[in-house]
Amino acid sequence: MSDRYARQEILPEVGAEGQRKLATATVLVVGAGGLGCAVLQYLTAAGVGSLIVVDPDRVEESNLHRQPLYRMSDIGQPKAAAARAALAALNPAIRIEALCERFSSVNAAHLVEAANVVIDAADSFAVTYLLSDTCQGAGKPLVSASVLGLAGYVGAFCGGAPSYRAVFPELPHSAGSCAESGVLGTAVGVLGTLEAHLALALLLDWQPRVLGRMLSLDLRTLHVGGFSFAAATESREPVIPFIAPAELESTDIIIDLRSPAEAPVSPFPSALRIEVDALEHAKLQFPGGARVVLCCRSGLRAWRAARALRNQGHEKLALIALGD
Numbered sequence: 001m002s003d004r005y006a007r008q009e010i011l012p013e014v015g016a017e018g019q020r021k022l023a024t025a026t027v028l029v030v031g032a033g034g035l036g037c038a039v040l041q042y043l044t045a046a047g048v049g050s051l052i053v054v055d056p057d058r059v060e061e062s063n064l065h066r067q068p069l070y071r072m073s074d075i076g077q078p079k080a081a082a083a084r085a086a087l088a089a090l091n092p093a094i095r096i097e098a099l100c101e102r103f104s105s106v107n108a109a110h111l112v113e114a115a116n117v118v119i120d121a122a123d124s125f126a127v128t129y130l131l132s133d134t135c136q137g138a139g140k141p142l143v144s145a146s147v148l149g150l151a152g153y154v155g156a157f158c159g160g161a162p163s164y165r166a167v168f169p170e171l172p173h174s175a176g177s178c179a180e181s182g183v184l185g186t187a188v189g190v191l192g193t194l195e196a197h198l199a200l201a202l203l204l205d206w207q208p209r210v211l212g213r214m215l216s217l218d219l220r221t222l223h224v225g226g227f228s229f230a231a232a233t234e235s236r237e238p239v240i241p242f243i244a245p246a247e248l249e250s251t252d253i254i255i256d257l258r259s260p261a262e263a264p265v266s267p268f269p270s271a272l273r274i275e276v277d278a279l280e281h282a283k284l285q286f287p288g289g290a291r292v293v294l295c296c297r298s299g300l301r302a303w304r305a306a307r308a309l310r311n312q313g314h315e316k317l318a319l320i321a322l323g324d
Contacts (some may be wrong), residue, residue: 005007005046013204013206015282018075022047023048024049024116025049025050026051026052026116027050027199027203028052028112029052029119029121030054030118030127031052032053032069032080032230033121033123034063034066034121034192035121035188035192036121036192037083037192038189038191039071040083040087044091044191045088046092047094049089049164050092050095050096051087052125053099054099054103056078056102057102058076058078061075065185066302068185070083072084077174078098078100084096084097084297085133097206101234102323104244104246105244105247108130112131116140116202117141117142118140119143119144120143121145121195124298124321124323125171125172125298126299128144128146128164129164129242132164133163133198135163135226136157136163140159141157141202142157143155143199144157144195145194149186149220149309152188152190153215153216154195155167155213156210156212161229161230162212162233163234165234165235166229166235167229167232169235174262184219184284187277188233190217208250211230212229213227213228224227238315240310240317240319241319242299242319243293243318245267245268245320248268248293250295252289252292252318253290255273255294255305256274258322262297272309276296279305284309284314290316291316291317291318292309293317293318293319294319294320295321295322297324298323299319299320302320306319
């Protein structure tokens with residue numbers, strides 16, 4: 001028994017055999033921000049053999065209060081690369097692949113296929129639903145969490161359990177962000193640490209399994225809740241997928257839902273500019289067979305618009321979350 005893992009190998013839930021399982025496992029972590037920092041540090045410390053880190057962002061000073069993996073000297077550096085350097089210093093035996101790119105429908109399938117467990121630490125509805133769809137199709141377990149302010153939740157989906165879509169079939173009408181609503185670093189750390197814990201439980205195959213369970217925490221009132229969603233059923237309604245701009249086709253009808261004040265110029269020259277409130281009350285006609293692709297920053301307005309169009313009888317729909 002090595003000194004590094006001696007304390008956890010003593011546990012009957014781990015042992016030498018469990019440590020060997022961790023050493024041969026691969027975990028995909030999408031997001032290297034507040035949640036991802038806690039996830040990555042604890043999985044690296046626990047001896048998970050291979051980590052794939054995906055994040056397109058760069059370190060900013062406003063990140064540091066809740067992302068202690070980074071230092072002042074990392075400001076301006078790609079998060080995935082800075083995370084790899086910090087994690088290699090923590091445990092040089094771990095293999096870390098850093099991808100400084102967006103997780104999208106273009107790279108989703110091959111990244112998920114490479115992992116034993118997938119962790120959603122991106123804090124993006126578009127990424128969460130894409131991860132759920134991909135993991136459900138590949139039969140891979142997905143650990144997902146969200147936190148805002150002083151409250152959040154974490155759950156284990158797919159891989160034989162119901163998908164995220166089965167539990168949350170509808171995206172919210174609107175959602176806050178850390179920039180708008182604020183967030184406390186310790187709250188993010190607690191939820192990220194719980195994500196790492198669920199990932200270890202899945203890799204070590206603890207019984208009863210954590211799949212199909214959700215835990216909610218209010219860290220202001222210290223209220224802890226939770227429930228099983230193992231009996232949730234998958235929707236029979238066709239999925240409206242999130243796609244990447246690279247997957248647009250020449251026959252697509254593109255609608256950019258952002259206002260001219262929000263985005264004076266659309267990245268798609270042929271896009272129609274219609275705001276979601278107007279679209280929900282309009283009766284739009286499109287050429288038969290054409291796919292309608294709806295775009296906005298986060299994907300929430302695109303989802304609202306797609307639901308309105310589906311209610312009007314349009315079936316060929318797709319969504320693009322353009323991000324910040």
